[in-house]
Amino acid sequence: MSQIFARNMTWKEYQAKVEDHILILPVGSTEQHGPHLPLGVDCIIAEKYSESIAEKVKAVIAPTITYGYKSQPASGGGPLFxxxxxxNGSTLTSLIYDVLKEFIADGWKNILIMSGHYENDAFLAEACDLLLRDQKEEFPKILLSNWWDNISPELLPTIFDEVEFKGWAMEHAAITETSMMMYFTPDLVHEDLITDDGIENAPTYQRFPPSKNLIPASGCLYTGKSSTAEKGRLIVENVSTNIISFLKKEFTVERKEIYVTNSSINK
Known part of the structure; x- marks a missing residue:
C-alpha cells in the first residue's frame, strides 16, 4: 500500500496521478484517549480509513494533519491531560486553507478531507468555504466527511449490543474508537486497561475554564468494555462503503480492477 501515499512518491510519480485520481487528506488530532489507547488515535483512524477507501478507488493519500482543534472536556477530555x-481555530483554518490551496495549484480537481477528530469539522469547513466560495465552476471540488456520520443506523444495535449508545461526543476512546483501533492496530491497544469509567450526566453547556472534576482521572467519557476487533471490522467496512458511494456520486471515480482484502490495511 506504500505506493498510494504522496509522502512515498517522487514529484514525477505524484504529478502523474493528479489527472485521474482522488486526493485524500486525513486530518486528526493529538490528544489523550484514556489509559488504553495512544495519543494518535484520531490520526491513525483517519489515515486507515483513507487507505481503506484507496483500496477501492484510484486515490493518493496526502500527508496526515496530526494536530487539530481544541479538545473539549465533554467530547475529548479537554486540555487537562x-x-x-x-x-486555535484560526490556526487550523489557516493551515488547511494553505494546504488545500497548494494541492489545487498542483492540479487536483477531486479532494476528500477525511476527518478523525470530532472538534475539527467547523474549522475544516471554514477553510474550504474561504478557498472556494467565489468559484463559479463545479471543479475543483472538495468533500469534507468523517467516519461517525457515515455509519448506517441499522449497524448501531450490533455495535452497542451490551451498553446504550449515548451519542458521538461520548464515544471518545469508547466502544467505536476502541473497536476500530483493535481492528486497525491491535498492538497499540492495551486491552487490560480498558475501563468502565465515564461521565454520569454530560453537561448541556460548556464552562471556561474547564472543570477539573468533570471527567474521570482516566480521561474516559464512556465505557470501552464490549469493544472487539470484529465490531471494528464491521464499522470500517460499512463506513468505507458509504463513503465510496458518495465519492462515486460527486467525483469521477474509476474502480480498480483488482480488489485487495480489507485485512491488507493492517500491513
Whole structure:
C-alpha cells in the first residue's frame, strides 16, 4: 500500500496521478484517549480509513494533519491531560486553507478531507468555504466527511449490543474508537486497561475554564468494555462503503480492477 501515499512518491510519480485520481487528506488530532489507547488515535483512524477507501478507488493519500482543534472536556477530555496538543481555530483554518490551496495549484480537481477528530469539522469547513466560495465552476471540488456520520443506523444495535449508545461526543476512546483501533492496530491497544469509567450526566453547556472534576482521572467519557476487533471490522467496512458511494456520486471515480482484502490495511 506504500505506493498510494504522496509522502512515498517522487514529484514525477505524484504529478502523474493528479489527472485521474482522488486526493485524500486525513486530518486528526493529538490528544489523550484514556489509559488504553495512544495519543494518535484520531490520526491513525483517519489515515486507515483513507487507505481503506484507496483500496477501492484510484486515490493518493496526502500527508496526515496530526494536530487539530481544541479538545473539549465533554467530547475529548479537554486540555487537562499531558500529551493533548491543540491548535486555535484560526490556526487550523489557516493551515488547511494553505494546504488545500497548494494541492489545487498542483492540479487536483477531486479532494476528500477525511476527518478523525470530532472538534475539527467547523474549522475544516471554514477553510474550504474561504478557498472556494467565489468559484463559479463545479471543479475543483472538495468533500469534507468523517467516519461517525457515515455509519448506517441499522449497524448501531450490533455495535452497542451490551451498553446504550449515548451519542458521538461520548464515544471518545469508547466502544467505536476502541473497536476500530483493535481492528486497525491491535498492538497499540492495551486491552487490560480498558475501563468502565465515564461521565454520569454530560453537561448541556460548556464552562471556561474547564472543570477539573468533570471527567474521570482516566480521561474516559464512556465505557470501552464490549469493544472487539470484529465490531471494528464491521464499522470500517460499512463506513468505507458509504463513503465510496458518495465519492462515486460527486467525483469521477474509476474502480480498480483488482480488489485487495480489507485485512491488507493492517500491513
Amino acid at each position: 499531558p500529551g493533548t496538543v491543540d491548535l
